[in-house]
Amino acid sequence: MKRTLLSAAMLASCSLPSFAADLKATLAPTIHQLMPQVIDWRRDIHTHPELSNSEVRTSKLVADELKALGLEVRTGIAHHGVVGILKGGQPGPVVALRADMDALPVKEQTGLPFASKVTATFNGEQVGVMHACGHDAHTAILLGVAKALSSIRAQIPGTVMFVFQPAEEGAPPGEEGGAALMLKEGVFNNPKPDAIFGLHVWPMEAGKIYVRPEGTMAASDRFEVHIKGKQTHGSSPWRGVDPITVTGSMIEALELIPSRQVDVTQAPAVISIGQVKSGIRFNIIPDDATLVGTIRTFDEGMRQDIINKMQRTVTHVAQATGATATLSVKSGAAVTWNDAKLTDWAAPTLAWAAGKEGVGTIKPITGAEDFSYFQQKVPGVFFFLGVAPDGVPLDQVAANHSPHFIVNEKGLENGVRALSGLALDYLQSHQKS
Numbered sequence: 225m226k227r228t229l230l231s232a233a234m235l236a237s238c239s240l241p242s243f244a245a246d247l248k249a250t251l252a253p254t255i256h257q258l259m260p261q262v263i264d265w266r267r268d269i270h271t272h273p274e275l276s277n278s279e280v281r282t283s284k285l286v287a288d289e290l291k292a293l294g295l296e297v298r299t300g301i302a303h304h305g306v307v308g309i310l311k312g313g314q315p316g317p318v319v320a321l322r323a324d325m326d327a328l329p330v331k332e333q334t335g336l337p338f339a340s341k342v343t344a345t346f347n348g349e350q351v352g353v354m355h356a357c358g359h360d361a362h363t364a365i366l367l368g369v370a371k372a373l374s375s376i377r378a379q380i381p382g383t384v385m386f387v388f389q390p391a392e393e394g395a396p397p398g399e400e401g402g403a404a405l406m407l408k409e410g411v412f413n414n415p416k417p418d419a420i421f422g423l424h425v426w427p428m429e430a431g432k433i434y435v436r437p438e439g440t441m442a443a444s445d446r447f448e449v450h451i452k453g454k455q456t457h458g459s460s461p462w463r464g465v466d467p468i469t470v471t472g473s474m475i476e477a478l479e480l481i482p483s484r485q486v487d488v489t490q491a492p493a494v495i496s497i498g499q500v501k502s503g504i505r506f507n508i509i510p511d512d513a514t515l516v517g518t519i520r521t522f523d524e525g526m527r528q529d530i531i532n533k534m535q536r537t538v539t540h541v542a543q544a545t546g547a548t549a550t551l552s553v554k555s556g557a558a559v560t561w562n563d564a565k566l567t568d569w570a571a572p573t574l575a576w577a578a579g580k581e582g583v584g585t586i587k588p589i590t591g592a593e594d595f596s597y598f599q600q601k602v603p604g605v606f607f608f609l610g611v612a613p614d615g616v617p618l619d620q621v622a623a624n625h626s627p628h629f630i631v632n633e634k635g636l637e638n639g640v641r642a643l644s645g646l647a648l649d650y651l652q653s654h655q656k657s
């Protein structure tokens with residue numbers, strides 16, 4: 225498998241692209257002036273977080289702002305998704321920019337003056353709700369981009385599609401949602417974008433941008449193994465088939481797949497088992513047992529290979545003990561796969577946005593993103609924007625999903641610059657002749 229890396233030499237050699245330099249130069253002061261409003265939006269959304277598939281208020285705020293800018297606005301996509309279409313004054317291609325809008329069942333402990341006090345019911349429990357993944361910042365940044373680009377609409381050679389996506393963190397059990405549902409409902413049918421860009425705030429140096437070609441975030445699959453034994457008295461196990469002892473062999477055998485059976489020089493892979501469920505009483509060997517876990521991979525071929533090997537393992541380990549077992553796998557996100565050519569192409573624009581010294585590479589991240597589903601339809605680049613608080617050593621900064629996660633708002637301007645710049649440069653440099 226070919227792996228290209230954004231080399232330091234390549235970044236150092238980046239020069240500003242001439243094609244859209246003028247438009248970007250026009251935009252830079254506009255963006256700077258917009259930042260207090262971006263921060264106001266971000267704090268407002270932060271104070272009013274909404275769980276996945278419940279983004280009613282956020283969705284309305286976004287739709288109202290986009291309508292006020294004169295964009296064509298579509299609402300109610302994948303429940304609360306919103307799409308704004310900005311048709312430029314000149315003909316040209318279509319570029320999509322995406323932000324996610326949902327929050328998490330986390331009780332905020334940042335002590336910020338605009339901290340969330342919101343509670344909601346999640347999985348039948350009363351929980352605090354917090355923008356602990358920074359999607360409030362993503363939404364505010366993209367609104368800023370929409371406002372900035374609207375100000376030069378007449379000069380834009382093509383169409384910008386603003387995708388405000390709900391339920392990135394995953395729809396509640398039994399519901400559909402997120403990027404997959406937006407695509408299923410035809411979000412890319414009319415117009416079909418030629419490329420898509422998106423970002424995620426990350427606990428790294430504020431304002432810096434980090435990017436990686438090809439496998440960037442992992443594919444995430446949830447799996448369940450159901451082991452069927454034969455219930456009997458704990459005093460006489462030979463009269464039944466003990467599914468609990470099978471779970472022991474099964475866990476060990478499954479862990480041997482990433483550690484012994486895949487080429488780790490190709491890409492990393494993880495299998496983790498997070499739940500083991502079986503039994504009711506100390507002297508009853510139960511009838512069945514269940515293992516629940518996650519698979520993380522960076523290559524679709526390797527992902528399929530691992531699932532096939534898990535299937536083989538589950539069947540044969542159970543068979544060896546007289547039990548039976550079934551494996552089910554549900555995809556949570558595909559590999560966030562940055563198109564290598566487009567990532568190379570984006571480097572000068574990102575360097576314009578954050579400065580040549582402000583762009584770096586990032587190691588693969590075993591977290592997952594459903595932005596990956598958009599990238600399966602059109603080439604895309606997903607990058608990271610540093611928002612770590614000042615004065616805290618980076619290894620001590622609270623990570624995304626922590627109740628202490630804080631977005632350093634100083635970093636947001638480079639996010640608005642990066643997405644605005646990518647949209648403009650893409651449209652100008654991909655004119656169809």
Ligand SMILES: [Zn+2]
Pocket residue numbers: 357393624625
């Ligand atoms: Zn998250």
Ligand SMILES: [Zn+2]
Pocket residue numbers: 357358359392424
């Ligand atoms: Zn996130």
